[in-house]
Amino acid sequence: MTALRYVSIGLMAMMLLGCAAQQGQSVAERRSAVMTMQQEVLQQLYAEKPSVKSQIRDAVGYAVFDSANVNLILASFGGGYGVVKNNRSGAVTYMKMAEAGLGFGAGVKDFRLVMVFHEAAALSRFIEHGWAFGAQADAAAKAGDKGAAAGGEATVDNITVYQLTQSGIALQATIKGTKFWVDDELN
Numbered sequence: 001m002t003a004l005r006y007v008s009i010g011l012m013a014m015m016l017l018g019c020a021a022q023q024g025q026s027v028a029e030r031r032s033a034v035m036t037m038q039q040e041v042l043q044q045l046y047a048e049k050p051s052v053k054s055q056i057r058d059a060v061g062y063a064v065f066d067s068a069n070v071n072l073i074l075a076s077f078g079g080g081y082g083v084v085k086n087n088r089s090g091a092v093t094y095m096k097m098a099e100a101g102l103g104f105g106a107g108v109k110d111f112r113l114v115m116v117f118h119e120a121a122a123l124s125r126f127i128e129h130g131w132a133f134g135a136q137a138d139a140a141a142k143a144g145d146k147g148a149a150a151g152g153e154a155t156v157d158n159i160t161v162y163q164l165t166q167s168g169i170a171l172q173a174t175i176k177g178t179k180f181w182v183d184d185e186l187n
Helices: 003-019 027-048 051-058 120-128
Strands: 061-086 092-117 131-143 146-150 152-156 159-182
Touching: 027 051, 027 061, 027 092, 027 159, 051 092, 061 120, 061 159, 092 120, 120 159
Parallel strands: none
Antiparallel strands: 061 092, 092 159, 131 146, 131 159, 152 159
């Protein structure tokens, strides 16, 4: 791979992470932006899948993340931020995320993740360790309400994960690792 390709990948990854950056300057403004994003994503998910509202209400907890992803032929990079809510204690934990992977594909995608935790141990593991590793295959060509995206829903380790594509164009099949970690600045 030429140096120009590495520079291009790095620049696109930085732009991607910039797109997924939290809004606002102060800690209070950033927390508010995260909570606004959470409510907007949940409303969108409830409109698309009404049964999820009771699933989240009855769950031990849930997480909502705003993320973006770039895939350039063999490499995939992404990043974002979000919040975890423990329904039992009411505790809120602000978190960050980053992902990298290998596989075939091309595109840029802005998406949201909602994770529903069905067991306290799964919720604790997620906040304390935050790793997720898996395979992803998706197709997206969407801008606002126009276009379509095939994302998905999966249940692993007593966590149900929903993906909502906001915008982007992507066709990819990757093996990737995603790291979620506590945002020390916002907690």
